[in-house]
Amino acid sequence: MLSRREVMVWLPTALAVARCAKPQSADARYLALSEAQVKALEAYADAVLPPDGSTLGAARYVDKLLSDTAPFIGSNGTPIELDRVSKAAWELRVKALREQLEPILSSGKTLAQLSLDDRELVCSLVTEAAFARPEYGGNPGLAGSKRVGSAGPVMPEGFVHWDGSKNVEQADAPVSTAEPGADPHPFDRRPATCSTR
Amino acid sequence: MRQSAQPVGNTSLTKFDVLIIGSGAGGSAAAAVLCAQGQKVLVLECGPNRFLGLDARDRQPLSLFANDELQGSRPFAFTDASVDPRTWRTSPSDGERKYVTQVNALPKVVGGGAVYADLKTPRFQPDDFHLGTLIGGTMTGASWADWPVDYDMLEPFYAWVEKQIGVQGEAGSSPTEGHRSTPYPMPPGTPMYVALKVADAARALGLHPHPYPGAVNSRPYDGRPACAECGFCTGFGCASNAKGTPPVTQLRHALLTGNCLLLPERKVTRLNASNGSITSVSVIGPGGEQERYTADRYVLAASAIESARLCLVSDNLGNSSDQVGRNLTFHRQTNALGIFEEVTHADRGRTISHGWTDFRGVPNDPARPLGGIVEISGGPQPIQEAAFYREVIELFRGFSGERYLRLLQQSPGRRHMVALAIWAEDAPQATNRVDLDPSVKDLDGIPAARVTYQPHAFELSASDFYRPKLLDVLIQAGAKWAIPQPAPELPESAHLHGTLRFGPDARTSVCRPDGRFHDVGNLWCVDGSLFPTSSGFNPTLTIMALATYVAGAMVFPSSPAQVLT
Numbered sequence: 061m062l063s064r065r066e067v068m069v070w071l072p073t074a075l076a077v078a079r080c081a082k083p084q085s086a087d088a089r090y091l092a093l094s095e096a097q098v099k100a101l102e103a104y105a106d107a108v109l110p111p112d113g114s115t116l117g118a119a120r121y122v123d124k125l126l127s128d129t130a131p132f133i134g135s136n137g138t139p140i141e142l143d144r145v146s147k148a149a150w151e152l153r154v155k156a157l158r159e160q161l162e163p164i165l166s167s168g169k170t171l172a173q174l175s176l177d178d179r180e181l182v183c184s185l186v187t188e189a190a191f192a193r194p195e196y197g198g199n200p201g202l203a204g205s206k207r208v209g210s211a212g213p214v215m216p217e218g219f220v221h222w223d224g225s226k227n228v229e230q231a232d233a234p235v236s237t238a239e240p241g242a243d244p245h246p247f248d249r250r251p252a253t254c255s256t257r
Numbered sequence: 258m259r260q261s262a263q264p265v266g267n268t269s270l271t272k273f274d275v276l277i278i279g280s281g282a283g284g285s286a287a288a289a290v291l292c293a294q295g296q297k298v299l300v301l302e303c304g305p306n307r308f309l310g311l312d313a314r315d316r317q318p319l320s321l322f323a324n325d326e327l328q329g330s331r332p333f334a335f336t337d338a339s340v341d342p343r344t345w346r347t348s349p350s351d352g353e354r355k356y357v358t359q360v361n362a363l364p365k366v367v368g369g370g371a372v373y374a375d376l377k378t379p380r381f382q383p384d385d386f387h388l389g390t391l392i393g394g395t396m397t398g399a400s401w402a403d404w405p406v407d408y409d410m411l412e413p414f415y416a417w418v419e420k421q422i423g424v425q426g427e428a429g430s431s432p433t434e435g436h437r438s439t440p441y442p443m444p445p446g447t448p449m450y451v452a453l454k455v456a457d458a459a460r461a462l463g464l465h466p467h468p469y470p471g472a473v474n475s476r477p478y479d480g481r482p483a484c485a486e487c488g489f490c491t492g493f494g495c496a497s498n499a500k501g502t503p504p505v506t507q508l509r510h511a512l513l514t515g516n517c518l519l520l521p522e523r524k525v526t527r528l529n530a531s532n533g534s535i536t537s538v539s540v541i542g543p544g545g546e547q548e549r550y551t552a553d554r555y556v557l558a559a560s561a562i563e564s565a566r567l568c569l570v571s572d573n574l575g576n577s578s579d580q581v582g583r584n585l586t587f588h589r590q591t592n593a594l595g596i597f598e599e600v601t602h603a604d605r606g607r608t609i610s611h612g613w614t615d616f617r618g619v620p621n622d623p624a625r626p627l628g629g630i631v632e633i634s635g636g637p638q639p640i641q642e643a644a645f646y647r648e649v650i651e652l653f654r655g656f657s658g659e660r661y662l663r664l665l666q667q668s669p670g671r672r673h674m675v676a677l678a679i680w681a682e683d684a685p686q687a688t689n690r691v692d693l694d695p696s697v698k699d700l701d702g703i704p705a706a707r708v709t710y711q712p713h714a715f716e717l718s719a720s721d722f723y724r725p726k727l728l729d730v731l732i733q734a735g736a737k738w739a740i741p742q743p744a745p746e747l748p749e750s751a752h753l754h755g756t757l758r759f760g761p762d763a764r765t766s767v768c769r770p771d772g773r774f775h776d777v778g779n780l781w782c783v784d785g786s787l788f789p790t791s792s793g794f795n796p797t798l799t800i801m802a803l804a805t806y807v808a809g810a811m812v813f814p815s816s817p818a819q820v821l822t
């Protein structure tokens with residue numbers, strides 16, 4: 061349903077490349093982003109998803125995206141190496157990300173002042189940070205997921221378990237019955253029924 | 258060598274009876290049968306292997322897929338147009354191409370597209386095999402054809418595959434289904450609330466909703482666990498192997514015979530032929546090295562677009578009929594979205610638990626045009642959901658963090674969403690085809706597949722007919738908003754068929770009724786390419802049943818069903 065602009069990119073060449081290309085952050089835990097870039101990203105993150113006291117981990121997420129050597133994490137928590145073709149694709153994409161992101165982070169512009177394309181890139185990165193698996197650097201403690209009523213990308217549980225003889229649903233998060241309790245975020249106004257047929 | 262490229266199975270095999278190109282639904286189903294019959298089989302797969310221990314006897318394979326939205330959306334899961342492009346045009350009047358992009362991309366991994374599918378597995382209906390006779394002569398621009406096999410011939414193969422992969426369902430619940438020789442191996446799993454709600458509404462409108470058959474364990478089966486209804490089903494690999502995908506079912510069965518060797522990350526670039534037979538295949542290996550493999554017989558199972566492309570890049574192999582690549586069909590998707598005030602929580606569950614077949618219609622009945630099965634599902638996970646909100650906010654009001662957060666929390670596009678989709682029959686047309694793009698190439702310099710495609714009035718009118726009925730169901734179910742979804746110019750369907758049709762006449766089909774090429778003595782096809790028509794049902798079970806039939810015919814030419822005993 062949702063046409064999604066594919067902006068996720070990766071730096072598959074070694075960390076060394078990132079280090080050569082970028083000045084080292086004073087904070088050793090950031091490997092690809094400078095301190096100024098971290099600050100700029102965090103400010104953008106607050107503008108994309110207004111803060112509620114918990115951190116989104118946007119800078120950490122982007123830093124990992126640019127400095128890790130594997131673009132996704134397996135069910136066993138270990139990074140998965142890319143095959144020859146995907147690696148080539150990833151390299152192209154990370155190059156494109158860097159080329160677009162670096163000028164944004166040094167522009168001094170607010171989120172509203174960015175071009176539509178640049179704002180979309182920032183928003184998509186911040187959003188991914190907020191809702192992706194914490195292993196990617198963002199969504200610490202699944203705080204972002206919980207904030208929007210999602211169980212989040214939790215492993216390996218689902219909503220039903222087999223108890224040896226039958227499937228048992230979670231009482232507080234059922235699959236086959238209505239949601240228990242009131243909706244914590246009901247719609248603003250009661251919508252009128254509308255069909256655009 | 259990285260884990261994902263390592264050989265799996267019997268690594269001492271050096272001489273092969275059969276070489277299969279592609280380990281997807283068709284390739285794995287064929288491998289299972291051939292290996293069980295004692296054939297030594299080499300499977301070459303261009304994608305990586307995302308399982309550990311696929312050939313381990315004493316334990317289930319470890320799936321490396323995770324409940325991870327980025328695993329589904331990062332581009333390497335599907336083919337990436339920057340290194341593996343396809344091109345697209347609606348007709349030659351568009352020029353050489355209109356788009357260079359991901360065109361109907363199926364994931365390239367061990368197990369193929371079905372690994373990322375939610376794996377709904379309905380059978381086709383008996384009439385679906387005879388549309389050449391039933392409606393063929395009456396329509397301009399379409400190239401309807403009968404299948405050279407019918408439902409009765411395929412039925413035992415359907416039953417066999419349902420058992421192999423573990424299908425849940427309720428026999429007799431769909432009023433239009435063909436006869437079954439066996440019950441479903443498993444009863445339906447936990448119904449999704451959203452499906453029950455919509456099914457009640459559909460029933461009130463005279464429709465016949467039913468549990469949707471699917472290769473998802475509703476209970477432990479074949480050593481694999483029951484489905485946890487985790488919500489990361491369509492577009493994701495299953496972390497627990499509850500989904501009966503080819504690697505953990507048919508391919509594993511093949512590997513466990515000791516007669517199979519799987520080589521992942523081996524991209525076949527050419528079939529080398531001499532005197533009407535394949536002599537070897539050229540391959541690019543995991544590090545980019547050139548390799549060559551041989552066997553006595555060869556099987557194409559690279560999926561409808563890639564199998565045709567491989568024939569075309571191999572000096573127009575098998576194409577004396579000029580039919581290679583033609584009659585490409587998808588399924589015409591007609592979609593409608595409903596937003597409910599109530600939380601529908603369709604983001605839990607196995608994506609779809611119910612559907613109805615009433616909109617499949619009846620051949621030649623204008624009151625019930627031929628459409629397809631309807632799926633009841635919901636919205637996406639939050640990252641994808643959020644992208645939609647951004648588009649809407651930017652379009653109408655300008656971006657604001659407060660607005661964005663509020664939408665994400667209220668979540669009309671996920672927690673309150675219902676989505677209905679019809680997978681309707683797509684009229685075959687000779688002009689809808691795959692050929693080679695004249696200048697766009699992939700990473701390795703191999704010409705990209707070019708798709709030339711436009712819908713026929715047949716499916717457009719069926720779509721117009723059924724779309725308002727989808728909206729009626731949503732309103733009846735209590736939707737506050739019911740919205741038809743506009744069809745994109747490029748069909749997003751991952752259901753790909755045609756291109757190497759099978760049939761008795763070498764002038765109008767590429768493969769014979771037993772799946773062997775008319776023009777090439779030792780080459781067979783077992784993927785969706787064979788389909789003369791697309792039907793109006795998810796195709797994968799039929800691809801597997803047909804592949805089993807073709808593999809059966811390779812071993813017992815006059816009685817393929819002997820492999821089932």
Ligand SMILES: Cc1cc2nc3c(=O)[nH]c(=O)nc-3n(C[C@H](O)[C@H](O)[C@H](O)COP(=O)(O)OP(=O)(O)OC[C@H]3O[C@@H](n4cnc5c(N)ncnc54)[C@H](O)[C@@H]3O)c2cc1C
Pocket residue numbers: 278279280281282283284301302303304362363364365366367368369370371372373374375376377378491492493523524525526558559560561563567751752753783784785786795796797798800
């Ligand atoms: C998100 C999603 C959901 C889906 N849901 C459903 C569903 O619910 N039900 C259903 O019936 N279908 C579903 N499908 C469609 C299903 O995946 C396909 O019908 C099925 O995979 C087609 O099988 P195939 O054997 O024709 O091709 P594939 O599964 O694509 O297999 C072809 C294999 O060949 C390999 N290959 C390609 N080229 C080469 C080469 N040159 N050398 C070596 N190997 C090669 C590929 O990597 C692949 O593994 C879904 C697909 C997607 C993507």
Ligand code: SF4
Pocket residue numbers: 218473474483484485486487488489490491493494495496497498499500606607608
């Ligand atoms: S919903 Fe079930 S079958 Fe689908 S991915 Fe989750 S556990 Fe696997």
